[in-house]
Amino acid sequence: MTVPLGGIPLADHAAVYAALDDAGFTDVWSSEVAGADAFTPLALAAAWSPRLRLGTAITPVFTRGPGLLAMSAAALAEAAPGRFALGVGASSPVLVRDWNAIGFDEPFKRTRDVLRFLRAALRGETVDGAFDTFAVRRFTLERPPSVPPPVLLAALRPGMLRLAAAEADGVILNWLAADDVPTALAEVGERRPGFDVAARIFVCPTEDTAYARALGRRMITGYLTVPAYAAFHRWLGRQDSLGPMWEAWAAGDRRGASAAVPDEVVDALVLHGSPEQCVAAVRRYADNGVDVPVIAVLPTPEITEGGAAAWMDLLPRLAPGKAV
Numbered sequence: 375m376t377v378p379l380g381g382i383p384l385a386d387h388a389a390v391y392a393a394l395d396d397a398g399f400t401d402v403w404s405s406e407v408a409g410a411d412a413f414t415p416l417a418l419a420a421a422w423s424p425r426l427r428l429g430t431a432i433t434p435v436f437t438r439g440p441g442l443l444a445m446s447a448a449a450l451a452e453a454a455p456g457r458f459a460l461g462v463g464a465s466s467p468v469l470v471r472d473w474n475a476i477g478f479d480e481p482f483k484r485t486r487d488v489l490r491f492l493r494a495a496l497r498g499e500t501v502d503g504a505f506d507t508f509a510v511r512r513f514t515l516e517r518p519p520s521v522p523p524p525v526l527l528a529a530l531r532p533g534m535l536r537l538a539a540a541e542a543d544g545v546i547l548n549w550l551a552a553d554d555v556p557t558a559l560a561e562v563g564e565r566r567p568g569f570d571v572a573a574r575i576f577v578c579p580t581e582d583t584a585y586a587r588a589l590g591r592r593m594i595t596g597y598l599t600v601p602a603y604a605a606f607h608r609w610l611g612r613q614d615s616l617g618p619m620w621e622a623w624a625a626g627d628r629r630g631a632s633a634a635v636p637d638e639v640v641d642a643l644v645l646h647g648s649p650e651q652c653v654a655a656v657r658r659y660a661d662n663g664v665d666v667p668v669i670a671v672l673p674t675p676e677i678t679e680g681g682a683a684a685w686m687d688l689l690p691r692l693a694p695g696k697a698v
Contacts, residue, residue: 463528544570586646
């Protein structure tokens with residue numbers, strides 16, 4: 375499950391983590407956009423729920439210096455030894471450049487360099503030297519974790535997928551349909567032992583189809599017009615189905631772009647229906663090769679109206695063992 379849950383203050387998440395554990399969830403994964411940072415919700419989970427596995431999906435490689443990113447990861451690995459996974463990725467120009475005033479230059483090389491730095495630093499090595507996109511002078515963690523966390527790489531297209539396969543401990547997929555998973559994993563090739571495939575999966579657990587599709591269209595229009603995601607979906611073969619959206623967006627017609635997204639694309643990328651139907655749809659990702667399906671629950675009328683009580687009723691129905 376993606377945490378924190380919307381509408382519930384972080385201070386009240388002890389009950390959330392207990393409910394997730396009781397329902398049979400194994401993992402909680404954070405994201406980092408414009409809400410909570412990636413590490414704070416997981417630090418609370420480390421203290422409050424000692425059985426849950428923790429992961430970031432993702433921490434951007436641009437918005438923290440390499441040393442600070444290693445320190446944050448090492449601290450959480452020390453707080454939750456053997457049950458934390460660090461997911462990193464390039465993120466997007468909006469988050470990096472527009473919101474954090476940092477250049478978004480050579481994202482592939484920056485991601486590769488930070489990955490290599492982290493693998494060495496988290497092993498307790500002294501890192502000293504120049505990478506293609508930055509240089510580090512004699513950095514050594516004062517408290518290297520006794521169990522270095524696995525480092526997973528967010529990847530969309532072949533170059534980054536192959537980098538993950540060659541140098542990371544796993545890959546994180548995002549914004550793809552269950553039927554797209556084999557296409558992505560073909561670039562990964564034969565997996566090494568312990569190599570995890572995680573995927574963030576957007577779930578809107580409501581039977582109000584019109585609401586779910588309207589929300590899905592807004593999200594797809596906002597995300598899949600970003601150049602990296604647009605290129606990803608062209609590579610996946612959606613030029614014909616999403617071409618009208620891209621054309622309208624390029625012409626400045628935001629409303630027309632949203633209206634141009636076909637229902638079948640929304641339904642494939644944003645799962646909706648009863649909670650049990652959503653779980654069955656999530657299971658298709660696992661059937662197609664995802665080891666860690668990470669549910670990201672979108673707001674629904676039921677959650678908005680019911681608040682924390684609605685969340686507590688919903689979580690057991692989204693549990694991994696529930697499906698129709």
